[in-house]
Amino acid sequence: MRIIEDLRQSVIDGEMNITQELMQKALSEKLPPEQILNDGLISAMAEVGRRYEGGEFFIPEMLISARAMKSGLALLRPHLTAASVQAVGKVVIGTVQGDLHDIGKNLVGMMLEGAGFEVFDLGADVSPDKYVAAVKEHRPDLVACSALLTTTMPRMNDIILSLTDAGLRERVKVIIGGAPVTDKYAADIGADGYAPDAASAALCAKELILKKG
Amino acid sequence: MISKREIIRAVLEGQKPPYVPWSCGFTKEARAKLQQYFAPIGLEEALQNHLLKLGNDIGFFTDLGNNRLQDVFGVVWDRRIDKDIGNVESYILSEPTLEHYTFPDPLDQRFFADIPERIAKYGDRFRLFQIGFSLYERAWTLRGMQNLLMDFYDHPLFVQGLLNTIADYNIAQVKEALKYDIDAVYFGDDWGQQHGLQMGPKLWRKFIYPALERMYRAVHESSRYVFIHSCGDVDELFDDLIAIGLNCFNPFQPEVMDVPALFKKYRSRLIFHGGLSTQNTLPYGTVEEVCAETHQLLEMGREGGYIFSPAHDVAGDVSLQNMLAFIELLQSQPGYLNLN
Numbered sequence: 001m002r003i004i005e006d007l008r009q010s011v012i013d014g015e016m017n018i019t020q021e022l023m024q025k026a027l028s029e030k031l032p033p034e035q036i037l038n039d040g041l042i043s044a045m046a047e048v049g050r051r052y053e054g055g056e057f058f059i060p061e062m063l064i065s066a067r068a069m070k071s072g073l074a075l076l077r078p079h080l081t082a083a084s085v086q087a088v089g090k091v092v093i094g095t096v097q098g099d100l101h102d103i104g105k106n107l108v109g110m111m112l113e114g115a116g117f118e119v120f121d122l123g124a125d126v127s128p129d130k131y132v133a134a135v136k137e138h139r140p141d142l143v144a145c146s147a148l149l150t151t152t153m154p155r156m157n158d159i160i161l162s163l164t165d166a167g168l169r170e171r172v173k174v175i176i177g178g179a180p181v182t183d184k185y186a187a188d189i190g191a192d193g194y195a196p197d198a199a200s201a202a203l204c205a206k207e208l209i210l211k212k213g
Numbered sequence: 214m215i216s217k218r219e220i221i222r223a224v225l226e227g228q229k230p231p232y233v234p235w236s237c238g239f240t241k242e243a244r245a246k247l248q249q250y251f252a253p254i255g256l257e258e259a260l261q262n263h264l265l266k267l268g269n270d271i272g273f274f275t276d277l278g279n280n281r282l283q284d285v286f287g288v289v290w291d292r293r294i295d296k297d298i299g300n301v302e303s304y305i306l307s308e309p310t311l312e313h314y315t316f317p318d319p320l321d322q323r324f325f326a327d328i329p330e331r332i333a334k335y336g337d338r339f340r341l342f343q344i345g346f347s348l349y350e351r352a353w354t355l356r357g358m359q360n361l362l363m364d365f366y367d368h369p370l371f372v373q374g375l376l377n378t379i380a381d382y383n384i385a386q387v388k389e390a391l392k393y394d395i396d397a398v399y400f401g402d403d404w405g406q407q408h409g410l411q412m413g414p415k416l417w418r419k420f421i422y423p424a425l426e427r428m429y430r431a432v433h434e435s436s437r438y439v440f441i442h443s444c445g446d447v448d449e450l451f452d453d454l455i456a457i458g459l460n461c462f463n464p465f466q467p468e469v470m471d472v473p474a475l476f477k478k479y480r481s482r483l484i485f486h487g488g489l490s491t492q493n494t495l496p497y498g499t500v501e502e503v504c505a506e507t508h509q510l511l512e513m514g515r516e517g518g519y520i521f522s523p524a525h526d527v528a529g530d531v532s533l534q535n536m537l538a539f540i541e542l543l544q545s546q547p548g549y550l551n552l553n
């Protein structure tokens with residue numbers, strides 16, 4: 001499908017206006033919404049992730065690609081709903097309490113959305129109680145926590161303990177990331193996954209969803 | 214006796230110092246712990262840093278109440294959570310244009326007022342005039358980080374104009390500062406992530422490098438040294454930075470760069486300031502581990518080329534014992550005599 005291939009390329013190139021035009025065209029030609037999503041938008045963001053991992057793309061390229069993807073997704077979403085196409089999974093994401101750094105968290109949110117997840121962004125400085133409330137409200141598959149500082153990283157453990165206390169820990173997988181965070185720290189606090197950057201966070205989330213079945 | 218100023222100069226000129234000099238920074242929370250320990254001796258006296266930081270790294274602020282402060286650029290910072298710097302509340306340049314914005318006066322006397330007094334008090338130290346948020350960071354505090362990063366593609370002429378105007382502001386301030394008996398200018402600007410550059414090398418070279426080249430030239434025209442601070446994994450830029458006159462790089466973070474390998478590679482071309490792990494060893498290590506890492510760094514710098522420091526202002530989650538461990542090792546070096 002030439003239109004979907006061009007749509008995919010426009011997202012990789014971060015050309016939002018072209019993405020919107022091609023999305024309109026794909027929809028007017030009644031291409032299957034699920035195919036537009038998977039072969040156009042999700043496939044494009046997977047390629048963006050690969051290029052980021054490979055050192056070819058950096059944050060600006062990821063941001064403009066994500067913006068193009070979001071603008072296309074906004075047009076596609078009503079058609080996905082009408083066709084009963086489900087998201088890959090639901091994620092509640094936030095930067096932990098006491099930490100206001102949000103660009104890393106935003107990038108992870110964008111890459112998760114680009115991987116087909118429904119993302120509920122709680123913002124920055126999110127308390128364990130807010131995470132618990134959001135898990136009760138949105139019933140996500142995954143909880144994603146970000147911290148930039150060694151002083152705020154321990155709040156990730158508090159979130160896991162709060163989810164356990166609320167009887168919600170078995171329902172969700174918890175993934176963590178941020179500059180001082182390591183896979184060892186993730187293992188120490190009993191998180192299910194760790195990713196060093198936004199592109200691998202999306203891959204990690206998908207793997208966890210597959211395991212969750 | 215050789216002064217701290219002469220020791221730093223010797224290091225910058227590639228000579229072997231009598232001991233490894235240092236200059237360590239601490240956040241408010243960490244400072245409070247140390248102050249309590251060293252009282253009644255003041256912290257400046259207790260630490261014996263070799264660098265005297267003049268000017269004001271993050272500028273001057275008007276207190277708006279409720280931990281909200283406005284800097285000289287008009288940006289309002291919320292310090293309810295991050296008490297040292299704060300977070301930008303809203304971005305002044307909501308559109309990619311400078312048409313409705315006037316830059317502050319770079320010659321605002323508050324930046325220079327206490328220089329004579331501080332030089333008189335700490336005259337034996339090497340004098341740095343600091344400009345924090347000196348280019349890319351100043352741009353994103355005005356425009357927003359995500360907006361600016363996308364502007365590199367969407368509005369390149371605006372970004373060039375903004376960075377050039379910031380560089381002009383800095384150069385005017387540098388020229389005024391260098392009328393005083395100052396040794397170096399210290400530009401702070403974080404470009405790195407934990408892995409790689411935020412904007413990547415291509416955009417860095419296109420947008421950041423030309424402005425830096427002008428700023429560094431202004432310092433060297435007055436025969437002074439250039440120091441920079443840039444957090445994160447930025448070592449791929451060292452050759453470019455050396456080419457335009459960088460003399461000393463901070464923070465030299467061991468979590469994101471191979472400290473011993475880079476030290477060896479750039480020996481005699483670039484001086485390093487920093488090196489002690491603030492993401493792992495200081496907050497999570499034992500006193501023995503802090504001592505071992507400090508000792509390795511001091512050994513590395515024994516022949517010169519190095520100024521010791523933790524790789525960031527030490528944060529409040531570091532124990533007093535771990536802070537005292539490296540301070541005591543520094544001050545017990547053979548060749549160092551604390552006369553204070």
